[in-house]
Amino acid sequence: MDFISPAVEWLVFIFVLAIGLGILTAVVMVVLDISQREDAIRRNYPLIGRFRGLFTKLGEFFRQYFFAMDREEMPFNRAQRDWVYTAAKGEGNTMAFGSTRNLSIPGTPIFVNAVFPPLDDQFAVTKPMQIGPHARHPYMAPSIFNISGMSFGALSQPAVEALSHGAKEAGIWLNTGEGGLSPHHLVAECDIVFQIGTAKFGVRDHDGNLNDDKLRSVAARPQVRMFELKLAQGAKPGKGGILPAAKVDEEVSEIRGVPMGKAAVSPNRHREIDDFNDLLNMIHHIREVTGKPVGFKTVIGSSDAYEELFEMIRARGEECAPDFITIDGGEGGTGAAPMPLMDNVGMPIREALLRIVDMRDRHGLKDRIRIIASGKMVNPGDVAYAICSGADFVTSARGFMFSLGCIQALKCNKNTCPTGITTHDPHLQRGLVVEEKYMKVANFARSVVKEVEMIAHSVGVAEPRLMRRRHVRIVQANGDSVVLRKLRPSFDSDDLSSEQMPNKAPVHAPDSPARRANGV
Known part of the structure; x- marks a missing residue:
């Protein structure tokens, strides 16, 4: 003791x-x-x-x-996130007992399965699609699902490198976002879409004007396949990008051409573009300088305003048209945005996509202008719905952040991201191991494409882009569902109503009972 x-x-x-x-x-x-x-x-x-x-x-x-219940949280609920996490691990995404999704909520899409779908060995396989037929170097895009714009600076170095390696592994494109082209985007030699924001980071002169020499230098890299002129993004229409001062370190400062330690705030629009005529002129100029396909990204407030654009394209000739239009929904995300713009401005992607697709098709430009849908689409059902609505491609940003390990901590704008994805703190970045995470990026992309192809196979078409509005029904307020083709008739001659053209399975053998039952 x-x-x-x-x-x-x-x-x-x-x-x-x-x-x-x-x-x-x-x-x-x-x-x-x-x-x-x-x-x-x-x-x-x-x-x-x-x-x-x-x-x-x-x-x-x-x-x-x-x-919170599995389907309750915002902006992404647990069921959505868990699907991405499981897909990123390369594990099976089967579930037991029954769906936790409430199928009676108005607006819920329900895909119309074929009576006699193709056999199991006749899967619907995605085919490459050409973008930019009038460019000197058109792009044959291999995947329907790709990585949306996320800038280096907003994302950390290991996050961008993991996305680059993952994109290469999965055979998809990686959009640079408006922050310029960094060595980390190029590390794996994946296909790259270079985004030109309103501040023109990476291709600007000292006064913030577009510099053709820098533009040619970027275009000279063979992995840079297309250029996207960013007019607006869904999280903050009418306001430019905001990179907090804490994230503007020496490397970001050099790539963007802005002072170190000072917030990089982009103008709310391109000062050279006052109307659609200026927009088409700018697109033509960039395409001539680079030789690559050029399109633009925007948010739709009113589709009426875009009638002038399509009428102008018809008058000037389709060679002057943008090679693609990226439609970002008002529900899109970002690292930093004012709450009033995040919550209240911009048309949701479902409505905006239908309106722009109809306008394009009505003006006879379906085969000329590709439509890219963007905005809160992280699961196969979201992607399949967008394709049924007329999108040629779908891009996702936050879905790929989840594949990197994002836990929706909502700290993107504070440089304190606990997973190392949106921070420049070396201690936090060490948690993101590129060699481990890039395969999760690739697995996620492959899983989305595979399960979209599964939905296409179920509705009885030979390729996902053959899905039409007749292949999806929308739940109404009274609990009944109505085929989208009736709610929003399209100008696509292939999209007859379900009563006029029952679901087909065109890959069946001629004169088979299945073909006759499917109305072929």
């Missing part, structure tokens, strides 16, 4: 000291709370009132893990 007594005494001393310090700290905090004038709760309920702020900060994490 004599041997252990000093140790016990020390433990008792430390315990008493800790209690004393705790009491002293509490007294100091009470005095500070009572004397401060900014927070009424803390002033009236000193010390205890501090727990309100703590619980508010921790609430988003508690909801995610303990309280």
Whole structure:
């Protein structure tokens, strides 16, 4: 007992000291709370009132893990995220017992399976599609699902490198975002879409104007396949990109051509483009300088405004048309955006996509202008619906962030991302191991394409892009579903109503019972 007594005494001393310090700290905090004038709760309920702020900060994490149901959270619920996580691991995405999705909610899409679909060995396989037939170097895009614009700076170095390697592995394109072309985009020699934002990072002169020499230098790289002129993005229509000062380090500063340690805020639009005539002129100029296909990305506020664009294309000739149009929905995401724009501005992708596709087809430009759908599409059903609506390609940003390990911590704008994806903190970046994560990027892309092909196979077509509006029904307020073709008639001659043309399985042998049953 004599041997252990000093140790016990020390433990008792430390315990008493800790209690004393705790009491002293509490007294100091009470005095500070009572004397401060900014927070009424803390002033009236000193010390205890501090727990309100703590619980508010921790609430988003508690909801995610303990309280929210699988289909409840925003912007992405647990069911959506878990599907991506499982797909990224390359594991089977089968489920048991029944769907957790409420199929009676208005707006829910339900795909129309064929009575006699193709046999199991006759899967619907995606075919490459050409973009930019009038460019000197057209692009034969191999995949319907690709990586949307995410800038280096907004994303970390290991995140961009993992996306580059994953894109190469899966055979998809990687959009640079508006932050310019970094060595990390090029590390795996994947197909690249170079985005030109309103600040023209990477291809600008000292005054922020487009520099043709820098444009040619970027285009000279064979892996740069297309150029996308960014007019607007879904999370903040009418406002330019915002890269917080904490993320503008020496490398980002050099690539973008902006001062280090100062927030990089892009103009709200291209100052050289005042109307659609200017837009077509700019597209033509970039295509002539680079020799590559050129399109633009925008958010639709009113489709009426775009009638002028398509009429102008018809008048000037289809060779002047953009090679593609990327439609970003108002539900799109970003690293930093004002809440009023994030919540209240921009047409949702489902409505915007239908309107622009109809306008393109009505003006006879279906084979000339490719439509790329973007905005909160991370699961196969979202992608298949977009293709049924008329999209030629679908791109996703946040889906690929989930494949990298994003946990929806909502810290993208604070340089404190716990997974290392959107931070330049070396300590946090070390958690993102490129050699491990790039295969998850590739697995996710392959899983989406495979399961979209599965849906196409189920509805009885030979290739996903042969899906039409007659192949999907939309749940109405009364609980009934109506075929999309009836709700929104298209100008596609191939898309007859389900009553006029029952689902086909065109890959069946001639004069087979299955062909006759499917109306072939």
